[in-house]
Amino acid sequence: MAQYAFFDNKFVPLAEAKVSVMTHAMHYGTGCFEGIRGNWNDEQGQMYLFRVADHYRRLLQSARILRMELPYTVEQLCDTTRELVEKCGFKEDVYVRPLAYKSSEVIGVRLHNLDAALTIFVVPFGNYLDVTKGIRACVSTWRRIDDNMIPPRAKITGLYVNSALAKSEAAANGYDEAILLTREGHVSEGSGENLFLVTGGRLITPPPYDNILVGITRDTAIELAKNEMGLETEERCVDRTELYLAQECFLTGTAAHVTPVLEIDGRPVGNGQVGPVARRIQELYFDVVRGRNRKYLGWCTPAYSNLVKA
Numbered sequence: 001m002a003q004y005a006f007f008d009n010k011f012v013p014l015a016e017a018k019v020s021v022m023t024h025a026m027h028y029g030t031g032c033f034e035g036i037r038g039n040w041n042d043e044q045g046q047m048y049l050f051r052v053a054d055h056y057r058r059l060l061q062s063a064r065i066l067r068m069e070l071p072y073t074v075e076q077l078c079d080t081t082r083e084l085v086e087k088c089g090f091k092e093d094v095y096v097r098p099l100a101y102k103s104s105e106v107i108g109v110r111l112h113n114l115d116a117a118l119t120i121f122v123v124p125f126g127n128y129l130d131v132t133k134g135i136r137a138c139v140s141t142w143r144r145i146d147d148n149m150i151p152p153r154a155k156i157t158g159l160y161v162n163s164a165l166a167k168s169e170a171a172a173n174g175y176d177e178a179i180l181l182t183r184e185g186h187v188s189e190g191s192g193e194n195l196f197l198v199t200g201g202r203l204i205t206p207p208p209y210d211n212i213l214v215g216i217t218r219d220t221a222i223e224l225a226k227n228e229m230g231l232e233t234e235e236r237c238v239d240r241t242e243l244y245l246a247q248e249c250f251l252t253g254t255a256a257h258v259t260p261v262l263e264i265d266g267r268p269v270g271n272g273q274v275g276p277v278a279r280r281i282q283e284l285y286f287d288v289v290r291g292r293n294r295k296y297l298g299w300c301t302p303a304y305s306n307l308v309k310a
């Protein structure tokens with residue numbers, strides 16, 4: 001399959017999308033990015049991009065925090081992405097990675113007086129975590145970085161060292177994923193996912209002020225729980241021990257979809273099985289993202305102008 005990237009304001013073969021070793025963002029983490037799913041619908045021969053405009057709104061917010069001026073509107077970014085995905089023509093789930101970065105080839109730590117560039121590429125991408133069986137997680141010894149350190153509500157490349165430290169520590173200790181606490185000890189989120197608990201029949205998730213990335217899948221889960229299950233989500237501070245007492249826990253994210261967490265720090269969550277709320281939200285979510293639920297088609301952008309026979 002031919003792979004292309006949007007690079008230097010045009011579509012080029014992926015192999016030609018290269019930057020200099022002197023690129024500012026390579027040294028100082030001065031980039032911001034998004035992850036957008038293209039979900040392949042085999043029956044229809046269509047690829048649905050999920051909530052692509054919401055992702056680009058967040059990218060422009062991240063860029064603003066980095067004092068980066070990108071000469072694109074959300075609409076232009078959505079159109080370019082659709083065109084790029086169509087050009088690549090994959091017939092399986094994909095991950096679209098837009099990356100805006102300080103492209104000046106200079107030494108010097110700062111945000112000002114630097115050029116910015118944007119690239120977008122597409123890769124085939126299956127499941128990131130085991131969505132069917134569920135996963136085992138641990139509370140990380142690494143704390144989640146604060147808004148006044150590197151703002152987590154922006155998806156800044158340099159910030160992901162915090163996530164990477166936690167993820168690799170979890171993997172080294174035999175867990176699938178890490179859960180990070182804030183400096184105050186509140187539950188924040190997974191290394192690349194937001195976290196939900198079900199306790200006493202209530203759906204609970206940490207608030208933005210506990211240093212989460214305000215996830216688009218998180219919002220999707222909140223909407224589906226409310227509209228389709230009559231279940232309101234409480235956004236509030238969550239203590240560590242609530243993880244051990246919850247009936248259910250699940251993670252949400254573009255890569256992770258809706259992933260049940262069956263064990264935390266060696267303790268079973270609830271009865272250690274995938275719970276009914278996580279299962280139902282997952283079913284609803286998968287129908288929605290593959291364009292199978294008419295009510296939510298507004299969240300799905302078909303990428304292919306001509307349907308592809310599988």
Ligand code: PMP
Binds near residue numbers: 189190191194218254
């Ligand atoms: N938190 C972090 C740290 C993430 O990297 C991600 C993935 N983008 C999420 C949460 C989930 O966000 P979304 O649902 O928008 O992908």
